[in-house]
Amino acid sequence: MKSTIRDVAKMAGVSISTVSRVMNSPNSVIESKRERVLEAVEQLKYQPNAFARGLIYKKSFTLGLLIPDIENLYYAGVIRGVQDACIKLGYSLMICNTDRDKDRLLSYIDTFHEKQVDGVVLASDILYPEYYDKLVGCRIPFVLVSSHSDEYDIPSVEIDDEAAAYDAVKFLIELGHKEIGMIGFNHDNSIAGPPRYEGFIRALTEFGLERNIEKIKYANHRYEHAYQATHELFTDFPDLTAVFCVADEFAMGTISYLKDRNILVPGQVSVVGFDNLRMASMFIPKLTTIAQPIYELGYRGAEKLHELITTGSVELRREKMEHKLIVRESSREK
Amino acid sequence: MKSTIRDVAKMAGVSISTVSRVMNSPNSVIESKRERVLEAVEQLKYQPNAFARGLIYKKSFTLGLLIPDIENLYYAGVIRGVQDACIKLGYSLMICNTDRDKDRLLSYIDTFHEKQVDGVVLASDILYPEYYDKLVGCRIPFVLVSSHSDEYDIPSVEIDDEAAAYDAVKFLIELGHKEIGMIGFNHDNSIAGPPRYEGFIRALTEFGLERNIEKIKYANHRYEHAYQATHELFTDFPDLTAVFCVADEFAMGTISYLKDRNILVPGQVSVVGFDNLRMASMFIPKLTTIAQPIYELGYRGAEKLHELITTGSVELRREKMEHKLIVRESSREK
Numbered sequence: 242m243k244s245t246i247r248d249v250a251k252m253a254g255v256s257i258s259t260v261s262r263v264m265n266s267p268n269s270v271i272e273s274k275r276e277r278v279l280e281a282v283e284q285l286k287y288q289p290n291a292f293a294r295g296l297i298y299k300k301s302f303t304l305g306l307l308i309p310d311i312e313n314l315y316y317a318g319v320i321r322g323v324q325d326a327c328i329k330l331g332y333s334l335m336i337c338n339t340d341r342d343k344d345r346l347l348s349y350i351d352t353f354h355e356k357q358v359d360g361v362v363l364a365s366d367i368l369y370p371e372y373y374d375k376l377v378g379c380r381i382p383f384v385l386v387s388s389h390s391d392e393y394d395i396p397s398v399e400i401d402d403e404a405a406a407y408d409a410v411k412f413l414i415e416l417g418h419k420e421i422g423m424i425g426f427n428h429d430n431s432i433a434g435p436p437r438y439e440g441f442i443r444a445l446t447e448f449g450l451e452r453n454i455e456k457i458k459y460a461n462h463r464y465e466h467a468y469q470a471t472h473e474l475f476t477d478f479p480d481l482t483a484v485f486c487v488a489d490e491f492a493m494g495t496i497s498y499l500k501d502r503n504i505l506v507p508g509q510v511s512v513v514g515f516d517n518l519r520m521a522s523m524f525i526p527k528l529t530t531i532a533q534p535i536y537e538l539g540y541r542g543a544e545k546l547h548e549l550i551t552t553g554s555v556e557l558r559r560e561k562m563e564h565k566l567i568v569r570e571s572s573r574e575k
Numbered sequence: 576m577k578s579t580i581r582d583v584a585k586m587a588g589v590s591i592s593t594v595s596r597v598m599n600s601p602n603s604v605i606e607s608k609r610e611r612v613l614e615a616v617e618q619l620k621y622q623p624n625a626f627a628r629g630l631i632y633k634k635s636f637t638l639g640l641l642i643p644d645i646e647n648l649y650y651a652g653v654i655r656g657v658q659d660a661c662i663k664l665g666y667s668l669m670i671c672n673t674d675r676d677k678d679r680l681l682s683y684i685d686t687f688h689e690k691q692v693d694g695v696v697l698a699s700d701i702l703y704p705e706y707y708d709k710l711v712g713c714r715i716p717f718v719l720v721s722s723h724s725d726e727y728d729i730p731s732v733e734i735d736d737e738a739a740a741y742d743a744v745k746f747l748i749e750l751g752h753k754e755i756g757m758i759g760f761n762h763d764n765s766i767a768g769p770p771r772y773e774g775f776i777r778a779l780t781e782f783g784l785e786r787n788i789e790k791i792k793y794a795n796h797r798y799e800h801a802y803q804a805t806h807e808l809f810t811d812f813p814d815l816t817a818v819f820c821v822a823d824e825f826a827m828g829t830i831s832y833l834k835d836r837n838i839l840v841p842g843q844v845s846v847v848g849f850d851n852l853r854m855a856s857m858f859i860p861k862l863t864t865i866a867q868p869i870y871e872l873g874y875r876g877a878e879k880l881h882e883l884i885t886t887g888s889v890e891l892r893r894e895k896m897e898h899k900l901i902v903r904e905s906s907r908e909k
Contacts, residue, residue, distance in 0.1 A: 286712060303690070311658075312651040312853055320645050324672055328679075333686045336670040338658055345662075352667045356637070378620065464857050493857050500859055519646055523798050523827050525834055525859050 244285035252281040303333045304546060305353040305361040305381075307346060310462065311338040313490065314518040315535060319364050319386060322539025330547050332359070339366075341430070341462070347375055354379040360546045362386055364539075367432050368393060382549045386542035387533075388432045389559055396549060398541045398560040402433045405531045405564040406440025409513045410485050412529075412566055414448045417575035418483035418511060421445070422456040422474050424467050424491045431462075437487045437515070456481065460491055467494030475502070482510055482575055489514035489521045492528050496571065507573035517567055526570035534562050578619035586615040637667045638880060639687040639695040639715075641680060644796065645672040647824065648852040649869060653698050653720060656873025664881050666693070673700075675764070675796070681709055688713040694880045696720055698873075701766050702727060716883045720876035721867075722766045723893055730883060732875045732894040736767045739865045739898040740774025743847045744819050746863075746900055748782045751909035752817035752845060755779070756790040756808050758801050758825045765796075771821045771849070790815065794825055801828030809836070816844055816909055823848035823855045826862050830905065841907035851901055860904035868896050 250257045255274055263270050263278040270278070281287070306323050308316040320336060327334045335358065339346040350372070353361055361376065361383040368390040376383050385397035413421055423441050426434035438457070445453050458474045460466035467486065471494060475481065486492040492514030496506050506512055506526060514521060517532035541560065548555045584591045589608055597604050597612040604612070615621070640657050642650040654670060661668045669692065673680040684706070687695055695710065695717040702724040710717050719731035747755055757775050760768035772791070779787050792808045794800035801820065805828060809815065820826040826848030830840050840846055840860060848855060851866035875894065882889045 311654050312648065314646065314648070317646040317651070321672065324645075333669065333690060334671070335667065337668070338655065356667060464853075497857060497859060519798075520854065523831060525831060 244287045246287070248285055249278065249281045249287045252285065253277040300359055301357045302331060303335055303356065303358045304543065305349070305356075305358040306334060306336045306364065307339055307349060307361060307366070308336065308364045309339055309341045309366055313462070314520055315387075315488075315490075315516055316364065318518070318535030319539035319542075322536040322541075323362055323386075323543045324539075325536075326540045326543035326547075330543065332543075332547075341366075343369070343371065347371060350375045350379060350381070353381060360384070360550045362539075362542045362546055363388065364542070365432065367430070368395060382546065384542055384546045384549060384555075386538055394558070396545050396555040396558055396560075398538055398545060398562065400533050400538075400564045401561050402436035403440040403443070405515070405533075406437040406485070406487065407444045408440075408564070408566050409515065409531050410441050410444035411448075412568075413483045413485060413511060413513060413572065414444060414450065416483075416511065416572065419450060419575070420456075420478070420481045421450065421453050421483045421485065422458075422478055422481045424470050424474065424484060424486045424495055425457055425459050426487055427459045427461060433487065434459075441485060460494070462488075462490070464490050464494040464497075467491035468498045471495045471498040475499075475504075483572075484510060484512050486512060487515050489516045489518045489528055489530055491515075492530065492571065493520070493524055496524070496526070507571055511572040511575075513572055521567075522569065529569045529572040530567055532565045532567050534564075538562060578621045580621070582619055583612065583615045583621045586619060587611040634693055635691045636665060637669055637690065637692045638877065639683070639690075639692040640668060640670045640698065641673055641683060641695060641700070642670065642698045643673055643675045643700055647796070648854055649822075649824075649850055650698065652852070652869030653873035653876075656870040656875075657696055657720075657877045658873075659870075660874045660877035660881075664877065666877075666881075675700075677703070677705065681705060684709045684713060684715070687715060694718070694884045696873075696876050696880055697722065698876070699766065701764070702729060716880065718876055718880045718883060718889075720872055728892070730879050730889045730892055730894075732872055732879060732896065734867050734872075734898045735895050736770035737774040737777070739849070739867075740771040740819070740821065741778045742774075742898070742900050743849065743865050744775050744778035745782075746902075747817045747819060747845060747847060747906065748778060748784065750817075750845065750906065753784060753909070754790075754812070754815045755784065755787045755817045755819065756792075756812055756815045758804050758808065758818060758820045758829055759791055759793050760821055761793045761795060767821065768793075775819060794828070796822075796824070798824050798828040798831075801825035802832045805829040805832040809833075809838075817906075818844060818846050820846060821849050823850045823852045823858075823862055823864055825849075826864065826905065827854070827858055830858070830860070841905055845906040845909075847906055855901075856903065863903045863906040864901055866899045866901050868898075872896060 246260050250260045263275050324334050337349040365387040373393050387399050389397040428434040456478050458470035460470040492512050514528045514530035517530045521528040521530050580594050584594045658668050671683040697719050699721040707727050721733050723731040762768040790812050792804035794804040820829050826846050848862045848864035851864045855862040855864050
């Protein structure tokens with residue numbers, strides 16, 4: 242038989258409400274009683290019932306996290322950040338992988354609603370009207386991580402993608418590269434695609450290299466797509482000496498393609514990535530890249546959600562964190 | 576106001592118990608009534624309350640998954656498998672990352688207990704007595720994925736690690752290699768460490784290459800540790816022409832070390848990994864490796880847990896899935 246609050250009260254020789262106070266605000270109970278209760282809890286292996294607690298307090302002390310692709314190392318970092326913040330703040334975390342599937346994401350919101358999560362972190366995805374309507378319809382507070390919304394007034398935390406892309410391209414230009422291509426995210430399904438494109442354009446324009454503006458191919462989030470896009474890029478523009486890739490996963494695809502064509506990186510072509518995944522320093526050559534504070538973005542996102550849940554609003558609506566260029570082996574002076 | 580089952584019954588002109596039957600076993604309700612109920616559910620955006628349902632049925636329709644390291648791509652594959660099975664079987668999934676920390680894992684079991692998960696998948700970790708006692712004490716059914724227990728009678732699904740390691744080493748021997756080293760898992764905190772070691776020893780012994788038995792260094796799950804272990808291995812045994820690494824992550828560390836010492840892979844040294852992570856075919860050179868059916872292991876683990884939860888037992892207690900050697904670029908004839 243599972244023990245109940247009644248059993249604990251009986252063993253400790255106190256009232257049920259005293260046990261309840263020890264569980265919920267221990268400092269309101271004098272020490273001698275508190276110790277007897279805790280001893281009884283220990284001996285009886287008593288566990289407060291989350292269902293019953295949920296019904297009383299209307300809180301589940303659980304947050305939901307929606308990520309687009311569990312096999313992308315970027316999200317591993319975000320998950321660790323969100324999870325560590327949850328541990329600190331006293332939440333459990335339910336992680337759901339949407340595989341970038343709209344219907345699956347919507348059905349996870351249903352699950353979150355049914356489990357009565359206290360709030361949701363939506364990572365790296367565009368806030369489509371369907372998502373917004375459903376989350377608001379279910380009255381679930383939510384925040385965006387590595388994303389933002391111009392349309393809706395939703396708290397978010399991300400880096401300045403435009404400035405970061407600008408920094409990466411400026412770095413290549415200052416190394417002496419004049420023929421620079423880009424492997425970008427498709428704009429129609431990516432939140433980071435347009436601003437990283439704009440950063441590329443701004444750097445080229447500022448340094449009088451507008452002739453490169455057309456030298457872009459787009460890929461669909463994964464290594465294999467970037468490999469194929471690089472093939473198209475070098476077929477159209479064989480004289481490139483540098484490529485800016487908007488993700489480390491793309492940079493790995495680009496470098497693998499060049500390797501398969503016996504083009505040396507960085508000997509003949511410099512490649513700069515974006516994200517600073519764990520793999521960036523394990524790859525051969527190690528990637529020069531824009532470091533995002535991936536773990537911190539996740540951590541901050543969960544803190545923001547907690548602020549929203551407990552106070553009903555957040556102080557800093559659209560928060561930007563710092564990025565940083567990290568120079569390793571995949572880039573070289575022209 | 577959130578709508579209740581009462582509102583649905585009223586709008587559909589049926590009894591509350593009819594609504595309940597439509598939600599729980601729709602085929603027991605005649606079509607005309609069923610359609611009226613579903614229409615009302617739709618219009619009122621009625622959601623059955625998981626807390627209340629949990630109290631009635633004592634089921635939360637949620638499973639827990641404990642993984643050791645969210646940043647290891649092996650677990651991304653396992654997670655996808657478990658998750659897809661959960662979707663098929665009608666469970667939500669709560670994923671928790673333990674960072675290989677015993678206390679954290681034990682506290683997640685408390686959380687699972689409080690949330691009344693219906694069962695837990697424990698991936699790739701030794702089933703320590705503390706874990707067993709706690710899970711059994713909380714009466715949570717559980718299964719092991721990429722792990723097993725000799726001590727306790729717990730359902731498990733994994734590959735045959737000894738045979739897989741044997742195949743990898745035999746492959747190197749048949750390529751003509753006679754000086755073969757190994758980067759292994761520490762035995763004291765790894766479930767796969769001892770059997771992969773035994774497979775290495777068996778292959779060497781069978782082919783009269785016992786002189787290599789001492790040529791082993793151990794690493795602690797991560798790339799960086801394997802890099803360092805390879806440094807030690809080649810310092811002690813500079814004449815090695817092949818290395819068997821018990822994980823792809825180790826193989827990447829080994830190859831990076833050799834690259835930094837200007838030792839060609841596979842030109843001078845062949846390297847075989849283990850797992851067949853997504854990264855194995857993205858790395859330069861692409862890894863020859865033992866493929867585990869990572870996704871299928873996760874999927875099968877969740878199915879097994881479902882079998883255990885719904886029937887109280889499983890038909891196949893200790894299930895083994897097939898491994899396969901995949902030859903790519905990191906190995907070559909001696």
